[in-house]
Amino acid sequence: MAWNEPGGGKQRDPWRDNGGGNGGGPDLDALTRRLREFFNRLFGGGGGGPGVAVVAMLLVWLAFDSVALIKAGESGVVLRFGEVARLMTPGINFKLPRPIETLYKVNVGGVRTTNAQVRMLTRDENIVLIDFNVQYLVTDPQKVLFGVRDPDGTLGQAAESAVRSVVGGSTMDTILSGQRAELITRAKQQLQATLDQYKTGLTVNALNFQNVRPPQEVKDAFDDASRALQDKQRLEEEAKAYASKVVPEARGDAATARAEAEGYKSERIARAEGDAQRFNLVQGQYRLAPEVTRKRMYLETMQEVLSQTPKIIDFSAGKNILSLPASPEVRAVVPGAAGTTVVSPETGKGGR
Structure with a gap:
């Protein structure tokens, strides 16, 4: 049966009782009437009709549009008549309602x-x-x-x-x-x-x-080049390892050779200086006693020479007495003794 069908008792309003006797839905007429009464009292109790409702709605809209909530990780850019006026930080902020100021929110916290x-x-x-x-x-x-x-x-x-x-x-x-x-x-x-x-x-x-x-079309060639590059790097590493082993040894050998050369140089210089000093001393003695010094030098020289040779050449036809130190090559020597070879200058033949 329709909600306004005759014979259904009093006329029912679907917006009030929702067809259910006492009704379970909101009473919109009553709510509108209360709002109108509230704004009538607010504006002096003079009625006003729809104009009051429009003004009330405008005030509510202005109140809500003047409050801006900026979330964490956001930043608000406020435009005043199309020109950037300021930036808003996270939190509750206030601005002038549109179209005076317009708010744009930008996410600045996320990557x-x-x-x-x-x-x-x-x-x-x-x-x-x-x-x-x-x-x-x-x-x-x-x-x-x-x-x-x-x-x-x-x-x-x-x-x-x-x-x-x-x-x-x-x-x-x-x-x-x-x-x-x-x-x-x-x-x-x-x-x-x-x-x-x-x-x-x-x-x-x-x-x-x-x-x-590389693209799939050239993957095989690329793999070959990659393996060649790896071989090159391996060989370079092996060469570096070999160089790190050989170079220090070569440097050590070079340092040893330099040290030996320096030692030999010092020895030769010292020996030369000693020989020069010895010559100067002998020269001084020769000036004082030439004959004695000459004989002494001769004897010392012959002793040094004959002590190091196993064969003796006697130019005096056996008139000199040779006294030589015993050695495996040269034994105790007297003229005619065993183990000594005497070579005569006239014949060039040796005898014992």
């Missing part, structure tokens, strides 16, 4: 990430695939909102440009070797310079080459 892959030629004309990752932060909310149209897209394009510039100017060996960290640093610096130039308000936190590999 943003972008990933991309580039396929390009290196300086030595090798094809390489590089997967890179960029982590960045928002450091200037005003520039993020009004510096460029698409800050995130601009960063992605600038990152790819920086990676291409650095990788395209390097060789494959440089990219695959331990110098990759230097390339990453250069790419990061170039990316940050581009972002600052375009006034994006973004700061690069980290840039990484996640994977560097």
Whole structure:
């Protein structure tokens, strides 16, 4: 039966009793009447009708629009008639209602990430695939909102440009070797310079080459080149180890030779100086007694010479008496004794 069908007793209002006798829903008419009475009392009790309700709603809207809640990790940019007026910090802030002041919230606490892959030629004309990752932060909310149209897209394009510039100017060996960290640093610096130039308000936190590999079409050739590079590095390490072993030994031998040479030099100099002093002394004695000194020198010389030779040549036809020290080669010698060979100058034959 319809809610206003005749014969159903008193006329029922679906907005009041919801078809259920005493009713369980809100009474909107009563609520509206109470609000109207409240604003009538507020504005002097003069009625006012719909105008009072409009004013009340406007006041409520102004009150809510003047309070701004900035969450942690956010920053608020306030525009006053389209011009940046101030920045809001996290917490409860107040502003003038729109359209006088407009608030834009920017997330500055989270780390943003972008990933991309580039396929390009290196300086030595090798094809390489590089997967890179960029982590960045928002450091200037005003520039993020009004510096460029698409800050995130601009960063992605600038990152790819920086990676291409650095990788395209390097060789494959440089990219695959331990110098990759230097390339990453250069790419990061170039990316940050581009972002600052375009006034994006973004700061690069980290840039990484996640994977560097050749395309599948040239993978076999690349593996051969990689193995050759590893063999080269192994041989270089072995050569360095051998050099570290041999070079100290050579330096030690050289130091020993220098020390021996210095010792021999000192010995020869000392001996020469001693011989010179001895000659000077003998010369002084010769001047005092020439005959005696001459004989003494002769005897000393003959003693030194004959003591070191096993064969004696006698030019005196046996008139001299030779007294030689005993040795395995030269025995106790007297003229005609066994073990001594006397060579006569006239015949050139020896006798015993």
